[in-house]
Amino acid sequence: MSWTDERVELLKKMWGEGQSASQIAKELGGVTRNAVIGKVHRLGLSNRAGGAAPAAAAPAAPKAAPAAPAAAPKPKPKAEAKPRPAPEPETAKAEDDDNTPRTMPAVPAVSTRRQIIPAGQPLPPQPSANEISPEALAKVNEVEKKAKRISLMELTEKTCKWPIGDPATEDFWFCGLGTQTGKPYCEAHVGVAFQPMSSRRDRRR
DNA sequence: CCCTGATTCGC
DNA sequence: GCGAATCAGG
Numbered sequence: 580m581s582w583t584d585e586r587v588e589l590l591k592k593m594w595g596e597g598q599s600a601s602q603i604a605k606e607l608g609g610v611t612r613n614a615v616i617g618k619v620h621r622l623g624l625s626n627r628a629g630g631a632a633p634a635a636a637a638p639a640a641p642k643a644a645p646a647a648p649a650a651a652p653k654p655k656p657k658a659e660a661k662p663r664p665a666p667e668p669e670t671a672k673a674e675d676d677d678n679t680p681r682t683m684p685a686v687p688a689v690s691t692r693r694q695i696i697p698a699g700q701p702l703p704p705q706p707s708a709n710e711i712s713p714e715a716l717a718k719v720n721e722v723e724k725k726a727k728r729i730s731l732m733e734l735t736e737k738t739c740k741w742p743i744g745d746p747a748t749e750d751f752w753f754c755g756l757g758t759q760t761g762k763p764y765c766e767a768h769v770g771v772a773f774q775p776m777s778s779r780r781d782r783r784r
Numbered sequence: 785c786c787c788t789g790a791t792t793c794g795c
Numbered sequence: 796g797c798g799a800a801t802c803a804g805g
Binding site: 599600601612616617619620735737 | 786787788789790791
């Protein structure tokens with residue numbers, strides 16, 4: 580695959596939206612996240628595009644010894660910050676000693692863009708209304724005690740996506756335990772999600 | 785371990 | 796220019 584105009588454009592767009600390199604790579608197809616990152620850098624997209632503060636930190640630039648106590652601003656050549664065009668109400672980052680991770684955009688890009696929302700798989704009926712094998716149910720109850728209680732944004736392809744609680748309230752989270760191979764849920768929840776289609780219904784034969 | 789982006793360097 | 800390998804962090 581080569582970097583056609585369209586692909587580059589999509590790359591720019593997604594990167595600008597704060598999508599991760601791997602997501603972009605996956606979307607584009609035929610490239611790895613390394614390729615995406617490499618391209619991003621070559622395009623000069625890695626830092627703020629706005630043209631402000633061209634503090635070019637040349638890779639070959641010698642590490643200046645911190646010997647300027649007077650007005651030593653902050654010899655932090657590590658280019659960081661997201662090129663988020665949208666106005667950011669967030670407090671300006673004064674110091675970056677212990678800032679929050681940049682993986683979570685202040686402005687959620689989940690609005691119009693289908694994201695990591697679980698789909699395709701059958702959504703689980705809440706156990707409350709259903710009759711499920713007592714064993715599985717007991718298992719689930721047990722599991723829910725030690726569930727990781729992750730949020731929507733924390734879901735990955737490897738976290739159990741079984742919703743627990745009421746989505747309309749704050750009493751809502753996702754199981755978050757490790758998924759069973761391939762399945763969208765952990766072992767316990769797979770147990771209740773994929774019923775063998777015979778609990779006691781057609782038991783005769 | 786999973787993930788993230790950053791950099792290097794042979795091609 | 797490209798991207799795998801590697802590095803550095805969370």
